[in-house]
Amino acid sequence: MESPWKAISDSSRRKILLLLKERDMTPTEISKHFQFSLPAVSIHLRILKNSDLILEQKVGKNRIYSLNKEKALEMMNFFAGMWDYNLKSLKEFLENQKVVKR
Amino acid sequence: MESPWKAISDSSRRKILLLLKERDMTPTEISKHFQFSLPAVSIHLRILKNSDLILEQKVGKNRIYSLNKEKALEMMNFFAGMWDYNLKSLKEFLENQKVVKR
DNA sequence: TAGTTAATTAATTAATTATTTAACTATTTA
DNA sequence: TAAATAGTTAAATAATTAATTAATTAACTA
Structure with missing residues (x-):
């Protein structure tokens, strides 16, 4: 488990949490809200997931990320x-x- | 104004906030709770102050730091x-x- | 006023972080 | 089964961060 405090220290990751507050999303959908590449989004998502702030669900070839409000x-x-x-x-x-x- | 999110991402700085929750303290007092040097504490305090999480008050040759609950x-x-x-x-x-x- | 105390600032270094492009993996579909 | 799609992982790099020791500043005190 990585530190959730390190995870939310990055403004892009805080923005991802706010996006997921509105609705669950795939990495591709999330990346549309940012300037940087999909691999960069993927890494941010991994950090958020490893700190338990978001949850991951595999559906076919997609992954759906959601906010862990708890x-x-x-x-x-x-x-x-x-x-x-x-x-x-x-x-x-x-x-x-x-x-x-x- | 520095990012308060960056400020609290460091565990030593979160510990400083918890110490200041109990009572106001000087840098020297705070440093007694850590392994690292007084200059290191001073830098942590500057970061917390620049992000508005703590307040500084000068009293003689001491500085007294307090938590900004707001x-x-x-x-x-x-x-x-x-x-x-x-x-x-x-x-x-x-x-x-x-x-x-x- | 010289010395002491409390604290910050400066310079340096080692470690961590955010990003990129390229390569890879897994799943679906024609 | 070959091609396409969705996403992750790897390698490299540039920027940021936390710590150290040394130097400096400001205020008190003998």
Whole structure:
């Protein structure tokens, strides 16, 4: 497991997470949002996957990447700790709010 | 302004933030918690300060560093967005919880 | 005011990172 | 089964980063 903090330190990788927040995507689709090459995207995806921030699914010759929201929550907890909150209360908040919003 | 994401990608700097969460400290005090030299601590502090994660105060020949919780909240918001929450609702949650806890 | 203390800045070095092009692997399709 | 498609891996390179020791700055103190 690679460091998720190193993973999100790169702005392209943060942008990939925001893209995957909207919908699951293949490497080719993701690469359309960037200037750089498909191999570069592939490496960014590997780093995100190895740090557990995204999940990979093979479908035929495609790979579909999706956001791992649980990991995002876990990282969020680092900051929540600075306000004296923990993962549990934070998660309850997020899940309750979701019900209200819909 | 340097990237706060680059700043927190280093584990020593994350540890410094956790130390400052407990209490304000001088570089010398902080360096007692690490193996590496005072100049190395000074550089880490500069990076954290330049990314707005900590605040500096000069008192005589000492410098006192403190955590900037607002910046932590701002970064937390990146992750909150993945759960469809925004800074405002998150901050309200954190502040209300604080009242309850005390 | 000379010496001490607290901290930063400078110069250097070794390690890591992001990117490229080229080569390869796996899967589908004609 | 040959060709096409989707993607990853390899090798090379340029840029960035974390650390060190040495030098410097600023403020206090005897």
